[in-house]
Amino acid sequence: MDVRTDATPYHHGDLANALLQAARDLLEEGGLEALSLRGVTRRAGVSATAAVPHFGTLSGLRSALAARGYDELADALTRARENFPPAELSAQRESSGGRQYPTAAQAVGNAYIAFALANPDLFQLMFRNALLDHDRADLAAAAGRAFEALRLLSGHEVPGGAQAARMAGLWGRVHGLAVLAIDGMLGPLLKGAESASLTGFLQAALEAAG
Amino acid sequence: MDVRTDATPYHHGDLANALLQAARDLLEEGGLEALSLRGVTRRAGVSATAAVPHFGTLSGLRSALAARGYDELADALTRARENFPPAELSAQRESSGGRQYPTAAQAVGNAYIAFALANPDLFQLMFRNALLDHDRADLAAAAGRAFEALRLLSGHEVPGGAQAARMAGLWGRVHGLAVLAIDGMLGPLLKGAESASLTGFLQAALEAAG
DNA sequence: TAGGCGTTCTTTACATCGTAAAGATTCATG
DNA sequence: CATGAATCTTTACGATGTAAAGAACGCCTA
Structure with a gap:
């Protein structure tokens, strides 16, 4: 049953780029130690594991960056x-x-x-x-x-x-x-x-x- | 009540050096990412937080190394x-x-x-x-x-x-x-x-x- | 146009980590 | 010998990476 009533759609549309931008921000703000999968998804406003389909592991996100x-x-x-x-x-x-x-x-x-x-x-x-x-x-x-x-x-x-x-x-x-x-x-x-x-x-x- | 019957004494005697040696081994084997407080204490055969009195935080252990x-x-x-x-x-x-x-x-x-x-x-x-x-x-x-x-x-x-x-x-x-x-x-x-x-x-x- | 499938995203779960706090044990110093 | 400091253990908590399963969506085809 579809219970989504808020404005944000289920699919982001360009989540990969949004995550990479968030990753870059985190990197600039807190250095390499501050770059975490959960931190990136948190900043992008999606669930904690939303980066998996795009980058796989943390090393994948780092590599894309x-x-x-x-x-x-x-x-x-x-x-x-x-x-x-x-x-x-x-x-x-x-x-x-x-x-x-x-x-x-x-x-x-x-x-x-x-x-x-x-x-x-x-x-x-x-x-x-x-x-x-x-x-x-x-x-x-x-x-x-x-x-x-x-x-x-x-x-x-x-x-x-x-x-x-x-x-x-x-x-x-x-x-x-x-x-x-x-x-x-x-x-x-x-x-x-x-x-x-x-x-x-x-x-x-x-x-x-x- | 003293229930320690095994051979290992409660006090290690030279734990700081033992931890540093374990840390160096871990570093050589797995690189910087493999250097963890818990891994070091585990290798030294002591409890997970035994390094705290000697080095404080992980950054302290790294600095000593x-x-x-x-x-x-x-x-x-x-x-x-x-x-x-x-x-x-x-x-x-x-x-x-x-x-x-x-x-x-x-x-x-x-x-x-x-x-x-x-x-x-x-x-x-x-x-x-x-x-x-x-x-x-x-x-x-x-x-x-x-x-x-x-x-x-x-x-x-x-x-x-x-x-x-x-x-x-x-x-x-x-x-x-x-x-x-x-x-x-x-x-x-x-x-x-x-x-x-x-x-x-x-x-x-x-x-x-x- | 309706159905089915792959992709995207969420939820849940688990092991591991750093660290704080409190208790047990031993050493040192008076 | 007693008392306090240092050492080590136990317990606890929040955060992290990652696996697995389910829900929602886009798309392609019959």
């Missing part, structure tokens, strides 16, 4: 590369004959760090493979896109098989600075630095020679 | 610096006049990465500040020791306020490579590299110029 993160990261990296050089620098570049590709690669690195700082908890989730299910097709596809875009970190090719090691070195540096900054580990170093702003300090750290 | 990790990391870094140069290289160093400090700094970086690869889950725990309680004196002290030892990453001083940025750059590179390797992110890059071994690849990535 991480997939979105990888999509956004891939977009941010390719956008940083395509929008380079910025308009205000094109005149200078033409006159001085400065190298375009290296600084374009720097712009990609800056975009990587900017994404991490803008979405710290999502970024951490994306790189905790133990919490994710890489068998999910959407996650594997999005991560692949991001890794492909990551090659823009390297501005120029390098002879021999050293290209992979070079990529890893560049990636390691931007990734390490990103996670150290997210976890608040750079506080003491930042205090003894010239630039008071975190992004300025990270910029200097990126440019400092090894 | 992380403190041990920082102690070990500090030891590993200082040992790597003090044991440099290795005996087989001292003759070459004297004859060629090679720079000692930069390669000693490399040895410190290698020790950092070696520690992370040898204790992946402990390493991850140490750098997740949201899970730790830095008000605990032992954790703050051990972390301070490790950060002090970390300065050995920089082989020589640098003029002006750029020293902090240089330190961050060096730290970021070794830390980033360590966490990327731990999370299995370097697989695709490793496949297209010369050296098949992970440590050899990381070595090449460290030396690759930016």
